[in-house]
Amino acid sequence: MTRLLAVLLFVLASPALAQPVRVSSGEHDGFTRLVFDFGHPVDWQVGRSADGYLMHLSGPKPAYDLTEAFDLIGTSRLAAIWASEATGDLQVGLACACHAIPFEFRPGIVVIDLKDGAPPKGSAFEMRVETPLATSGDVIAHPAPAGAGANRDPGFDWKDALYGSLARREAVQAVRPRQPGPDRALPLPDPTLQPLRDSILYQFSRGAAQGVVDMVEMPKAGPLIGPDIPSVQMRIGEAPTRVGQADTSVRADLGAEGARCVDDAVLEIASWGQEAIPFAGQIADTRRNLSVELDKADPEAVARAIRLQLYLGFGAEARQMLKAFGLESHDANILKSLSFIIDGDPDPGQVFVGLAACKGPAALWALLDSPLLARGDPLDEGAIRLAFSGLPLHLRRYLAPRLAERFLALGKQDAARAVRDAITRAPGDPGHGARLLEAELDLRRGDAAKAETAARSVLSDPGQSQPEALIALTEARITQRLPIAQDVLLALQAHLEDQRGTPLETRLQEAVLLAQAASGNFAAAFEALPAHPNRTREVWDLAASLASDDAFLAVAVLAVDATPPHLPDATISAVARRLTDLGLTAAAQPWLEATNRPDPLLAAEIALGQRDAHAALAQLKGIETEVAQGLRLQALNLLDAHLLRAELLAKTGDQTAATVALARAGAWERLKTAGEGPWQSVSQRLRPPADATTTPDAPSRTGTLAKGHALVDSARETRAAIDTLLATVSLPESVSQ
Numbered sequence: 001m002t003r004l005l006a007v008l009l010f011v012l013a014s015p016a017l018a019q020p021v022r023v024s025s026g027e028h029d030g031f032t033r034l035v036f037d038f039g040h041p042v043d044w045q046v047g048r049s050a051d052g053y054l055m056h057l058s059g060p061k062p063a064y065d066l067t068e069a070f071d072l073i074g075t076s077r078l079a080a081i082w083a084s085e086a087t088g089d090l091q092v093g094l095a096c097a098c099h100a101i102p103f104e105f106r107p108g109i110v111v112i113d114l115k116d117g118a119p120p121k122g123s124a125f126e127m128r129v130e131t132p133l134a135t136s137g138d139v140i141a142h143p144a145p146a147g148a149g150a151n152r153d154p155g156f157d158w159k160d161a162l163y164g165s166l167a168r169r170e171a172v173q174a175v176r177p178r179q180p181g182p183d184r185a186l187p188l189p190d191p192t193l194q195p196l197r198d199s200i201l202y203q204f205s206r207g208a209a210q211g212v213v214d215m216v217e218m219p220k221a222g223p224l225i226g227p228d229i230p231s232v233q234m235r236i237g238e239a240p241t242r243v244g245q246a247d248t249s250v251r252a253d254l255g256a257e258g259a260r261c262v263d264d265a266v267l268e269i270a271s272w273g274q275e276a277i278p279f280a281g282q283i284a285d286t287r288r289n290l291s292v293e294l295d296k297a298d299p300e301a302v303a304r305a306i307r308l309q310l311y312l313g314f315g316a317e318a319r320q321m322l323k324a325f326g327l328e329s330h331d332a333n334i335l336k337s338l339s340f341i342i343d344g345d346p347d348p349g350q351v352f353v354g355l356a357a358c359k360g361p362a363a364l365w366a367l368l369d370s371p372l373l374a375r376g377d378p379l380d381e382g383a384i385r386l387a388f389s390g391l392p393l394h395l396r397r398y399l400a401p402r403l404a405e406r407f408l409a410l411g412k413q414d415a416a417r418a419v420r421d422a423i424t425r426a427p428g429d430p431g432h433g434a435r436l437l438e439a440e441l442d443l444r445r446g447d448a449a450k451a452e453t454a455a456r457s458v459l460s461d462p463g464q465s466q467p468e469a470l471i472a473l474t475e476a477r478i479t480q481r482l483p484i485a486q487d488v489l490l491a492l493q494a495h496l497e498d499q500r501g502t503p504l505e506t507r508l509q510e511a512v513l514l515a516q517a518a519s520g521n522f523a524a525a526f527e528a529l530p531a532h533p534n535r536t537r538e539v540w541d542l543a544a545s546l547a548s549d550d551a552f553l554a555v556a557v558l559a560v561d562a563t564p565p566h567l568p569d570a571t572i573s574a575v576a577r578r579l580t581d582l583g584l585t586a587a588a589q590p591w592l593e594a595t596n597r598p599d600p601l602l603a604a605e606i607a608l609g610q611r612d613a614h615a616a617l618a619q620l621k622g623i624e625t626e627v628a629q630g631l632r633l634q635a636l637n638l639l640d641a642h643l644l645r646a647e648l649l650a651k652t653g654d655q656t657a658a659t660v661a662l663a664r665a666g667a668w669e670r671l672k673t674a675g676e677g678p679w680q681s682v683s684q685r686l687r688p689p690a691d692a693t694t695t696p697d698a699p700s701r702t703g704t705l706a707k708g709h710a711l712v713d714s715a716r717e718t719r720a721a722i723d724t725l726l727a728t729v730s731l732p733e734s735v736s737q
Helices: 002-013 158-163 166-172 191-209 279-288 299-312 315-325 330-343 362-368 381-389 393-409 413-424 432-445 448-459 466-479 486-498 504-518 522-531 533-546 549-556 569-581 585-593 600-609 613-619 626-638 642-652 655-665 678-685 704-728
Strands: 021-028 031-037 044-048 052-057 078-083 090-094 098-106 109-116 139-141
Touching (some): 031 078, 052 109, 090 109, 299 330, 315 330, 362 381, 362 393, 381 413, 393 432, 432 448, 486 504, 504 522, 504 533, 522 533, 522 549, 533 549, 533 569, 569 585, 569 600, 600 613, 613 626
Antiparallel strands (some): 021 031, 031 109, 044 052, 098 109
């Protein structure tokens, strides 16, 4: 019995009788992937060899099933793969200038990616591993001919029953959707799960309606990660491998794009210096112990000195120390990135890219380093504001304008105001940066006059904030449609020359453009406008409101085949209005036609200017305002529809004008009953008498002489009535002039 048990244990432990390690492969864009399915956790090591790379396992050496190694790949990167009979190590022969990046997909599955190009600097997998060369007995796998191994029986794999083959295939192959064929129908949905599906769909729809769920496009399929099953393996601590284990869920220390967040402890800037101690003394203390014996630099002392420079806001000085002492570490890369961000320069290392959604200080520096972050992109506003509040006061005042600008660009005005409050409520003078931030917030709030006051307060104290203050002053004056003095324009042009090649250059160019327009030099403004198309609306608004008639007509009267520029309807209407006020309704017509929703009152006025009364009445249909009634009366006057004018005037209560309209229509019968007045008297005299010998005020006369006297008396009375009418009713202004 004991002998039988020993034989059984030997059989179970023998690698030759154990299931071979399946090796599969896949071709990807830029790299070739090899996957080794050991079926259980292994202690592995990958390093350089004479032919490329080798993988060494601690303990018993398994057998490798290499029959599928070249099923899906060519030989552009992988020349051969074999297991050394002498050492049991797996050899990977390269056919290109490539490098290997191995990692553990999950416990028991090791992946080696063969990537084009040179390996990363300091890669641990480039260390040479000394092993015996392959012998004639080594099993070497080369690309197999078509059809080779098609009938091979892979044997039973218990993991296929647990995970299915999808996990292994997705680790190897590019994702390809599986199409249903005639012999493979899609499985029917489980009816017992339908209530759950309906509930999930309802909750997602409700969240989207309330704005707490963002609907995005379906992401591309990624590698399948198996569930955590305690029975597969249990371990205390990290696996004994060269790389960390693959995670099976999203970690809290990952950004929105999957990048690992920088540790909070590395970004505790408030602890890198002391506000109560003079800065000069702190700098001297950190530089006193930079080197140890034999003039060798102390890395810890150098790092402390660099951190102090960043604490003080000296980014360029920190980079100089990094370069001078050659500090190389993971923290050194972070410190170098901080030096660029603090100075307001783009970070070439992009350490913080994609970390705006982190839960710690990394989110703050990611936002400051991401000017292209768009509305809707993930970010943790609470973490950003908390990290900003934890900075030293001098850094808060220095970084506040830039941080608030980022928030405003994302439409987060409440966050921008919180940044302002974090510096204005602190003791002491908040500084010019806080005042300029206040001006920007006032502009966003629509209080341009208050913004102008804040900008002028900064200009009254010369300093480095003068360019930003001049820009804020220009924006405030433009918003109010007020002219800009010539001295402001000259100051802007001077600062523009000084700021060539800096981030302020573009903003100063735009400010000069607007100041030229607001100071009356529209020819120069329109000449520079093509370089700054985002300022087209402001320049045309200024032209419509501030330009002289000559300067305005030079740009607003278009050629016959020209079309107006693409502008908001309000700006186009302002240009058309001014042209109409100048009597150039034909020139205003193409501007009116360029609007998406023409103003019907303006359209009616332009139509009247072109004597198109019917078009004017069509535009005024359904509008009963006082202005519309006046335009309607003008249109009826052009049509000689005086009776309609009289009725409209009577409805508005202007009886005097209604009487004149009746007189112009010749409606004497209606006029004599329209009340008492000179027009009514004239209408009574103009009525033909029934008996020529009878006048309204005299008895009937039968003789010829009597009839003559009656006619003379009637004419005299009619003339007196007309004289009274002419003396009472004033002539129209156009006639009197």
